[in-house]
Amino acid sequence: MIRYQSDFLSLIVTLFSKINYFLASRIILYSSRLISDWHLEPYHHKILIAHRHFLDFNNFDFITSLSDRPIFIGYIGRLSGEKGVLNFTWALPAILSNRRDLRVFICGDGQLKGAIETSLQDDGIATRVDLHGWISHDDLPRYLNQLRLLVLPSYTEGLPNIMLEAMACGTPVLATPVGAIPDVIVDGKTGFIMENNSPECILENVIRALSSPDLEQIAENGRQFVEENFTFEHVIARWKEVFEEISQVES
Numbered sequence: 001m002i003r004y005q006s007d008f009l010s011l012i013v014t015l016f017s018k019i020n021y022f023l024a025s026r027i028i029l030y031s032s033r034l035i036s037d038w039h040l041e042p043y044h045h046k047i048l049i050a051h052r053h054f055l056d057f058n059n060f061d062f063i064t065s066l067s068d069r070p071i072f073i074g075y076i077g078r079l080s081g082e083k084g085v086l087n088f089t090w091a092l093p094a095i096l097s098n099r100r101d102l103r104v105f106i107c108g109d110g111q112l113k114g115a116i117e118t119s120l121q122d123d124g125i126a127t128r129v130d131l132h133g134w135i136s137h138d139d140l141p142r143y144l145n146q147l148r149l150l151v152l153p154s155y156t157e158g159l160p161n162i163m164l165e166a167m168a169c170g171t172p173v174l175a176t177p178v179g180a181i182p183d184v185i186v187d188g189k190t191g192f193i194m195e196n197n198s199p200e201c202i203l204e205n206v207i208r209a210l211s212s213p214d215l216e217q218i219a220e221n222g223r224q225f226v227e228e229n230f231t232f233e234h235v236i237a238r239w240k241e242v243f244e245e246i247s248q249v250e251s
Contacts, residue, residue: 031180062170079110084153091199153197167222
């Protein structure tokens with residue numbers, strides 16, 4: 001996130017982050033992929049891998065089958081530069097022209113909200129795009145169970161909760177291969193990966209995903225994957241291993 005800001009405060013945060021990397025005896029990351037993404041190669045010998053993400057599967061549940069959902073695609077998250085949401089907005093005229101039966105919702109808040117509203121009005125598609133503000137965590141399952149596809153066109157990520165929550169609700173995810181996302185989404189198996197977040201690439205891959213004859217099976221594969229790997233018990237077991245490893249080294 002800091003890389004996409006240029007104010008003085010971001011420079012201070014970057015400096016203190018580097019000092020902390022140097023002083024820390026251990027650095028724990030969600031995924032080994034983040035070592036290169038976050039330029040942490042000099043600290044490779046300090047790094048352990050353990051994610052902190054777990055889901056409440058009583059709340060995030062598969063309620064509505066894909067075939068019974070309205071033909072909605074959407075984005076849910078911060079409306080900020082690093083999330084690539086403006087690229088998604090720029091792709092919408094071509095997407096909606098290709099799929100006349102399609103509607104879109106964009107949920108979130110942030111500094112790009114005004115630019116998104118203007119873009120939708122200028123392109124004449126505001127009536128087919130529902131622009132919501134921020135929605136509460138308790139309401140997320142209801143929104144996710146309305147979607148045929150969640151689009152995450154981020155420039156940078158760690159391991160996005162909204163991706164896991166969507167998959168738990170049986171909602172296929174189309175995302176860029178950044179951060180730990182490729183650890184979870186295997187293209188055509190547990191979700192869909194797009195090469196980059198250009199509007200042209202988003203268009204191509206939204207159409208590809210919605211047209212996939214295996215869409216319902218991919219959604220089910222994704223749901224099973226998060227149910228097996230993102231339980232509270234799974235996270236606790238891994239962190240116990242991490243603490244035991246640290247204790248053995250230090251003793």
